[in-house]
Amino acid sequence: MLLLGLSTGHKIGLGLAVLGFAGFSLIVSLLVPRYYPQFPGRGLRVFLVACLLLFVGMMAAVIVLARETTEAEAKGPETTTEATTTTATTTTTTTTSAATSVPVSEIEFKITLPKTTLAAEAYSFEVKNDGKIEHDLVVKGNGVDAKTPTIAPGKSATLKVDLKPGTYDVYCSIPGHKQAGMDVKLTVS
DSSP, X not given: OGGGGSOHHHHHHHHHHHHHHHHHHHIIIIIHHHHOTTOSGGGHHHHHHHHHHXXXXXXXXXXXXXXXXXXXXXXXXXXXXEOEEEOSSOEEEOOXXXXXXXXXXXXXXXXXXXXXXXXXXXXXXXXXXXXXXXXOOEEEETTEEEEOOOBOTTOEEEEEEEEOSEXXXXXXXXXXXXTTTOEEEEEEO
């Protein structure tokens, strides 16, 4: 499940690290002893240097992957957004300042709302990413299709929508997150 939350760059880096480690292990355990039964013997220094290089390479991969996450956090997401509500024939932007505030918490892999049944009116979803990876929040249904920007861990965003009676799907649109359980049905009456 955690692989679903990784970016493409993280998956590639992790794959290369695993490939390097597995390749080295297979070569040292299967091929080298076949041709050099006394391994490492006089080649102990070469073997130790290769192990050290592998270790340094794997640590460099971890540092590079961590830097990518740190850079994304340093840029910081846009913390407030206004959602656009679309109907079959018109598009309107919700700008009501008297919207009812609804606190939302997102973690891996769960969205927590205070309740899943609301009255029809304007709402301001105050979304806090309490998880360790990036999330966002989408409210979709009954003519509404609104989304926050990607929210870094520990950051927040606000999503304002005008909800009419009906059923809405509230989920995280980061690939794999909805399938992992970040999906809530919201009923508005």
